[in-house]
Amino acid sequence: MTNTDYLIIGGSAAGLAAGITARQYYPDSSITLIRKEENVVIPCGIPYIFGTLDSPDQNLIPDAPLHNNDIDLVIDKVEDIDKEEKCVKTSSGEVFSYNKLIIATGSSPLEIPIPGVDLENVFTVEKDLDHLNKMLDAVEEATDVVVIGGGFMGLEFADECNKQDDTNVTVVERLPNVLQLACDEVISDKVEAKLMEHGVNVLTNTEVKEINGDESVESVSIGSGDVLDADVVIMGIGVKPSVDLARSAGLKTSGKHGIWVDDFMRTSDEHVFAAGDCAGKRGYPSGEARAVRLASVATTEARVAATNLGGIRQRMEYPIGIFSTKFGDLAVGAAGQTEKDARKLGIDILTTEASACDRHPGKLPECTELGVKLIFAKDTGLIIGGQAYGGSSIGEMINFIGALIQHKMRADEIFTFQMGTHPLLTASPVAYQLTSAAQKAAAELSNSRR
Amino acid sequence: MTNTDYLIIGGSAAGLAAGITARQYYPDSSITLIRKEENVVIPCGIPYIFGTLDSPDQNLIPDAPLHNNDIDLVIDKVEDIDKEEKCVKTSSGEVFSYNKLIIATGSSPLEIPIPGVDLENVFTVEKDLDHLNKMLDAVEEATDVVVIGGGFMGLEFADECNKQDDTNVTVVERLPNVLQLACDEVISDKVEAKLMEHGVNVLTNTEVKEINGDESVESVSIGSGDVLDADVVIMGIGVKPSVDLARSAGLKTSGKHGIWVDDFMRTSDEHVFAAGDCAGKRGYPSGEARAVRLASVATTEARVAATNLGGIRQRMEYPIGIFSTKFGDLAVGAAGQTEKDARKLGIDILTTEASACDRHPGKLPECTELGVKLIFAKDTGLIIGGQAYGGSSIGEMINFIGALIQHKMRADEIFTFQMGTHPLLTASPVAYQLTSAAQKAAAELSNSRR
Numbered sequence: 079m080t081n082t083d084y085l086i087i088g089g090s091a092a093g094l095a096a097g098i099t100a101r102q103y104y105p106d107s108s109i110t111l112i113r114k115e116e117n118v119v120i121p122c123g124i125p126y127i128f129g130t131l132d133s134p135d136q137n138l139i140p141d142a143p144l145h146n147n148d149i150d151l152v153i154d155k156v157e158d159i160d161k162e163e164k165c166v167k168t169s170s171g172e173v174f175s176y177n178k179l180i181i182a183t184g185s186s187p188l189e190i191p192i193p194g195v196d197l198e199n200v201f202t203v204e205k206d207l208d209h210l211n212k213m214l215d216a217v218e219e220a221t222d223v224v225v226i227g228g229g230f231m232g233l234e235f236a237d238e239c240n241k242q243d244d245t246n247v248t249v250v251e252r253l254p255n256v257l258q259l260a261c262d263e264v265i266s267d268k269v270e271a272k273l274m275e276h277g278v279n280v281l282t283n284t285e286v287k288e289i290n291g292d293e294s295v296e297s298v299s300i301g302s303g304d305v306l307d308a309d310v311v312i313m314g315i316g317v318k319p320s321v322d323l324a325r326s327a328g329l330k331t332s333g334k335h336g337i338w339v340d341d342f343m344r345t346s347d348e349h350v351f352a353a354g355d356c357a358g359k360r361g362y363p364s365g366e367a368r369a370v371r372l373a374s375v376a377t378t379e380a381r382v383a384a385t386n387l388g389g390i391r392q393r394m395e396y397p398i399g400i401f402s403t404k405f406g407d408l409a410v411g412a413a414g415q416t417e418k419d420a421r422k423l424g425i426d427i428l429t430t431e432a433s434a435c436d437r438h439p440g441k442l443p444e445c446t447e448l449g450v451k452l453i454f455a456k457d458t459g460l461i462i463g464g465q466a467y468g469g470s471s472i473g474e475m476i477n478f479i480g481a482l483i484q485h486k487m488r489a490d491e492i493f494t495f496q497m498g499t500h501p502l503l504t505a506s507p508v509a510y511q512l513t514s515a516a517q518k519a520a521a522e523l524s525n526s527r528r
Numbered sequence: 529m530t531n532t533d534y535l536i537i538g539g540s541a542a543g544l545a546a547g548i549t550a551r552q553y554y555p556d557s558s559i560t561l562i563r564k565e566e567n568v569v570i571p572c573g574i575p576y577i578f579g580t581l582d583s584p585d586q587n588l589i590p591d592a593p594l595h596n597n598d599i600d601l602v603i604d605k606v607e608d609i610d611k612e613e614k615c616v617k618t619s620s621g622e623v624f625s626y627n628k629l630i631i632a633t634g635s636s637p638l639e640i641p642i643p644g645v646d647l648e649n650v651f652t653v654e655k656d657l658d659h660l661n662k663m664l665d666a667v668e669e670a671t672d673v674v675v676i677g678g679g680f681m682g683l684e685f686a687d688e689c690n691k692q693d694d695t696n697v698t699v700v701e702r703l704p705n706v707l708q709l710a711c712d713e714v715i716s717d718k719v720e721a722k723l724m725e726h727g728v729n730v731l732t733n734t735e736v737k738e739i740n741g742d743e744s745v746e747s748v749s750i751g752s753g754d755v756l757d758a759d760v761v762i763m764g765i766g767v768k769p770s771v772d773l774a775r776s777a778g779l780k781t782s783g784k785h786g787i788w789v790d791d792f793m794r795t796s797d798e799h800v801f802a803a804g805d806c807a808g809k810r811g812y813p814s815g816e817a818r819a820v821r822l823a824s825v826a827t828t829e830a831r832v833a834a835t836n837l838g839g840i841r842q843r844m845e846y847p848i849g850i851f852s853t854k855f856g857d858l859a860v861g862a863a864g865q866t867e868k869d870a871r872k873l874g875i876d877i878l879t880t881e882a883s884a885c886d887r888h889p890g891k892l893p894e895c896t897e898l899g900v901k902l903i904f905a906k907d908t909g910l911i912i913g914g915q916a917y918g919g920s921s922i923g924e925m926i927n928f929i930g931a932l933i934q935h936k937m938r939a940d941e942i943f944t945f946q947m948g949t950h951p952l953l954t955a956s957p958v959a960y961q962l963t964s965a966a967q968k969a970a971a972e973l974s975n976s977r978r
């Protein structure tokens with residue numbers, strides 16, 4: 079039996095972040111991380127294996143941070159957690175006892191009950207190197223690829239597969255718009271147009287009825303009655319938390335929501351924490367269960383969990399959800415509530431938009447239009463959501479908007495915010511998109527109260 | 529006599545932002561903007577006239593926002609403000625009466641008493657089209673350009689002039705590092721190296737003794753005893769507030785600090801506001817006078833002033849100062865206190881750094897190293913400063929850091945901040961620079977208290 083102070087199960091983003099954090103907060107402790115994969119795939123990087131990167135091997139999480147932080151790495155599969163004895167048993171028969179345990183077992187692809195999902199060359203997206211190599215071979219040989227699901231992962235797959243020579247790609251999305259769970263039309267419309275400009279066929283408001291073929295997939299039947307040719311089908315419809323291990327151990331779990339955790343990321347056993355896709359989440363702003371299964375949220379939860387290993391120091395806030403992606407020269411981002419969702423929740427809102435070049439003067443080369451849409455609660459003036467489109471600066475711009483939401487800023491505080499501006503890096507200070515959009519909201523809210 | 533509700537003097541960033549804001553908050557008012565220039569130069573864009581842009585005409589503030597916001601534009605020079613009668617008189621003999629007045633007269637270049645400053649082809653940087661055209665002609669013909677001052681404007685001039693064929697450029701800076709008033713060595717060293725890589729000669733710790741020549745400049749004598757060849761000298765050493773008009777009107781002013789204003793941007797006369805470079809400033813965090821004369825601060829002040837025209841609604845916070853710039857592929861930014869300044873103020877601080885690629889995996893093309901340095905007050909854990917270097921996302925990254933400072937976030941709040949990450953737009957969630965640097969600080973602060 080190996081004794082360790084802090085044991086982590088899972089080596090993806092959450093497990094790794096938990097290990098690094100535990101080392102920083104508990105410099106003298108022994109930390110062990112057990113994972114089943116020899117090599118760990120970067121989850122968000124998977125679509126880029128199919129176009130931009132040369133092979134799955136280029137999309138691996140390095141082990142250097144584990145070694146640099148003196149974390150014992152064990153490649154093995156945990157079969158059982160004994161929470162009374164505070165130990166785990168692995169496939170190879172090893173036993174590891176712990177003082178505290180963090181479960182970071184992640185998630186696996188959702189399966190939908192469409193006839194034909196078991197045909198050859200119908201792929202879910204597994205974070206597994208062999209699976210991805212097989213999938214890549216199939217895509218490289220395919221003439222027609224159908225992606226089911228127009229969320230972030232589905233669209234990224236579509237845009238990347240479309241970079242293969244002589245490959246036709248179609249995305250099929252059940253909802254009226256792509257990215258609908260995270261964005262309003264201001265973003266969805268631009269993304270749909272950009273993908274179509276790239277030659278991707280985007281079908282929204284479209285149900286998949288059946289996947290057809292003999293041994294291997296040959297076509298996909300959709301709601302309109304049309305049949306789409308398909309040598310490869312990729313299911314990009316989301317993930318479900320991996321809770322089997324936790325459930326067998328007697329921890330409180332839900333197959334849909336994940337392992338139950340409190341605000342400190344503790345499970346129903348005070349010595350066991352959970353973090354990442356396997357852990358339950360409560361959504362901003364209402365606190366109801368919401369599946370924000372993002373690597374960024376996973377690492378935040380892992381940091382909170384690891385900080386609390388030696389005593390409660392940190393609380394996990396409701397994930398507001400900060401998304402970003404890029405298709406060709408168009409980057410988009412979203413944070414917090416969409417207009418649609420806020421209205422559904424019954425929040426009385428005000429939305430404003432502003433756009434301008436991302437350099438000034440506009441005569442400078444490489445100017446790209448950057449636009450934002452901000453969503454405010456009318457009664458308080460608080461920002462509750464924001465979306466942005468533009469060039470490569472969108473990744474940080476949406477984090478900036480996320481900070482405003484998380485820190486509960488009002489429209490009048492944002493419009494008098496002292497942003498920095500520079501000709502080569504941002505819009506002019508007069509036209510700066512965030513302050514301009516906030517100013518419209520602040521003026522309208524202020525005048526409506528006079 | 530023309531009667532107007534709200535009169536604005538000055539048509540640069542502050543005047544324009546004041547006009548737009550006044551229109552949004554006071555939709556039914558009459559607004560008049562008087563400026564002396566037919567065309568208004570974009571101040572921050574001036575250096576780019578000398579390399580990246582084709583001519584000064586490409587660097588003008590458009591008048592469309594004035595027309596679109598129904599603001600009466602008068603091209604004329606205000607000679608006198610009569611604050612008892614609440615009216616102004618112009619060079620052409622016109623009289624405009626106002627209900628409230630905003631003075632946004634800006635600044636003019638500082639002059640330093642070096643022998644030879646009056647020689648031909650020794651230029652200060654005036655926001656004037658004729659002056660800039662003359663300066664551009666001289667630079668285009670020059671073989672040797674010497675820039676005095678290694679602040680943002682000076683370095684931008686140097687890097688741009690260096691893009692002219694067969695032109696040697698030298699920057700002379702009195703202090704030990706370039707950008708020293710805004711940045712620590714982590715930034716200054718990288719900028720100096722980048723400029724030298726571009727072929728710019730950077731001399732720090734170097735005093736200018738004399739500018740030599742007969743009619744036109746021929747050389748510059750520096751402290752070491754060396755003499756630098758020079759056909760053109762550019763003085764990039766800062767600005768002084770333009771307060772003559774306000775002083776003549778009997779408003780409280782200081783030649784160094786500018787027109788005195790309260791926290792609502794009101795001058796010593798309750799009907800007169802001032803905003804932008806001409807207005808006095810108090811610096812973050814101590815509130816002492818500090819010359820943060822940036823277009824971004826100017827527009828924030830203008831927004832506050834204009835919002836308050838019809839009654840006090842907004843307070844101006846101390847400008848923390850958010851700077852950014854770019855030299856070739858290196859962008860840098862700084863916000864709040866530097867380590868040096870914080871130590872000078874006697875603040876007990878903790879600094880941490882983190883760097884990573886700005887994409888993930890690092891095998892993706894176009895990866896650029898992005899690094900941050902964060903400065904925390906030890907007793908409270910509050911972030912009081914931050915600096916960053918990297919690619920084009922630095923413009924928004926430093927605004928993000930600025931938001932954290934302005935909103936008084938602690939290290940532990942930043943390290944558990946839910947940033948969004950994306951392979952093509954940011955570092956990985958495990959390596960994300962801001963959270964990583966904050967985590968080091970949070971762990972150290974937390975452990976030091978146990």
